[in-house]
Amino acid sequence: MPDTPQLQTQLDAIEARFRQRLDDELDTLDALSAQLQQNPDALPNLRDRLHKLAGSAGTFGYVELGVLARDLEEQAQQQLEATCLDPQALIALTKAGAQLRPLLQRSEQREAQPQQLDAGSPDDDRHRRIGLLIEDAGLARQMAQTLDSFGYQVIPFATPAAVQAAPSLDALIIDTSPPGNRLLEHPVFQQAPGQLPPLLIISSLDTFSSRLQAVRAGAVGFFTKPVDLPLLERRLERDFSSQQGGPFRVLIVDDDTELTARYQLVLSNAGIRVDTVSDANLLLDKMHKFIPEVVLMDLNMPEYSGPELAQVIRLDDDWLRVPIVYLSAETNAERQMSALLKAGDDFITKPISDSTLLTTVYARAQRARMVSDALARDSLTGLLKHADIKEQLELEAERAKRSQAPVSVAMIDIDHFKNVNDSYGHACGDNVIRALSNMLRQRLRKVDRLGRYGGEEFVAVLPGCSSKDATQLLESIREAFNALQFSSGGQQFHCSFSAGISACEADAWADEELLERADRALYRAKQSGRNRLCRDDGVPD
Structure with a gap:
């Protein structure tokens, strides 16, 4: 991005070209104005040129000239809309060029200097640093384990002062329980916007006043106990995603x-x-x-x-x-x-x-x-929908064929998901789906494409990734997902997934569809006992 002196130099060069053009514009206005008394048909052309001048002059700092051009344009428009022309008004418009030229010679200060908006900095691919200010040891431990599974770096704090003294954080999660807790009134949380990382508030109260207090403290998320941890992680991811993305x-x-x-x-x-x-x-x-x-x-x-x-x-x-x-x-x-x-x-x-x-x-x-x-995107998971992930797969496969680079596809399915819904309810089943989607999104690369294929099935497209590399990556995610603890009605349980992986590598381009091959590999993984991966060569991993 160019620095401010360089930007100003470039703007000055553009303005110089505009200033040269202004001389020609005013000469043309002089000629059109002179024609008006003998040829009123010149009025539309005069109006159009005044309109264009009114729009551009002020932007380049010629404020008075732009204001007068707009006034003259309106006078010309009134005459064009009138049933008969007003001779006195036409006489006034014949002096348009003469009225505008003196204003050109005035050195006006610019009304607005260019301002830079922070367009964000490139992501350095480091782990996100999430601070925890949670007095409840059990909740803090569970949340730390969950966030660690999603790939975050968790930093616990005992006091607000410790937060203030800590290195920069990407987000801070605060527990304001029990009722009457005045933690958010601490001076650390009374700083101006932008001086604190994004705040996510946990509360035992779900009231308007508690939510309003959170908003006034600068919170971007509010969660009541018991905390839906996959939903909290999704809010974190959404906030981070809004800070990223390519340039507009x-x-x-x-x-x-x-x-x-x-x-x-x-x-x-x-x-x-x-x-x-x-x-x-x-x-x-x-x-x-x-x-x-x-x-x-x-x-x-x-x-x-x-x-x-x-x-x-x-x-x-x-x-x-x-x-x-x-x-x-x-x-x-x-x-x-x-x-x-x-x-x-x-x-x-x-x-x-x-x-x-x-x-x-x-x-x-x-x-x-x-x-x-x-x-x-799918409303439950925030991942690409069925048709969109298939489109992304086609694009990546074509790109891989042109460049002769590898591309892998993984078809992922949560094991015995119907039992989860039957035993713990569909709301709990949704939490399991969200948890896996969040974990996949966190642990896959930014160049990878991820979609919810349907129900509890997911598809991951991994450009530049061999089947061996894809297997290693998915295996680490499978182990992390196995370690996640879910709860419903006081009961704790774990889930697992199976995955089928297909790939096109080097010159070994198969005629079959990558997705179909991955689906067949997934079927073999299920037939082999589930909670495992299988490549399209039929070898369980």
Whole structure:
């Protein structure tokens, strides 16, 4: 990411190009203004140029010029909508260029300097450090064992002061029991937001006031006793996932070269991937290649309008969830509403400060990613759904064939799961499913793909992983899952799983489907006694 001096240098270069263009724009406005008294047909062209100038001038720091251009644009629009032209108004518009040029010569300070938003740092693949401030020794021990099984590094604390003195944590779990406990009133937990790690609160009370107190302390999760540990771990994972992910992708559709370059530079400097389109004929091709999470669309362009292009995008069901944000100097509420009703999602009125641009894009992109992710994922486990994991498998298999790199697939099934539901109830069965999904997600790599194939069955796609490596990895997860202790109605029990593993390696590319081979290996693992792995060569491990 470029540093601030470099960014400012680049912004200055873009502004210099805009300043040169302004001279030509004002010369054109002078010519159009002079034509008005003899040729009123020049009024629409004058209005359009004033509109474009009103939108871009303020963004580049020419605030007064932009405000006056907008006022003149509105006067021109009023004349176009009138039943007959007002000679006095036309005379005033003939002086448009003369009114604007002096303002260009004023050295205005910029209304907004570019601001950097923290786009997050690359993950260093270390174990997450989870602090425990839990007085109940039994609960603390059980929680430490569970979190350790999921791959977290657990650090217990005896006092809030010890938390404050500890190295940085990724999350902190606090037990506020018994009722009347004033732990959250300790000065350590009265710090400003951002100075403490994400807090997860455990309480023996499930009341509005206890939840409100947790929120005021900065909690991101609230759990009542007895604690659903798999659900707590899932909340941890969800919070960590929201801090990660690749950079947002934003597509800018605008014919204004300098303005587009400025938007692109400001967004890119904040860690956002940006692509641009100025030719509408290339729009759909760019959409499919770039797959944007937000589209920034100029409202008025020479040969087409923003709403028209937005509707073209919406004709494809693949893009229904992508937010389209209009960028325009349009201030008329009715016209803004008309544009939004056709296909848009938001409206930013030019001139646009860098902070407004960044805030809007981040909010829209983050929300779009959350919605898209939620629709592709199973509601119970948060894993990819049946169709989505099959699609990921096809993509990884094709990639592996092109690169001649290995890829493995594991089909995983919880042993005797029907007995769990029959003996302890479906709610407890859901906990078992969530626990295994959380453990798989924690212990597999980020490049791996994981989905709930159906019921208690899971599929893991492991790119670059031989069958031997996949077997070793799944075996360690199997042992950890065996050690997990579940409870229901005062009864404790353990669960296990069986798995079938198939792979394509080097030149040994089989014609059969990887998933079918893994399924057959899973069947052999079950026939061999369950709680074991079996490769597609039929050899139990």
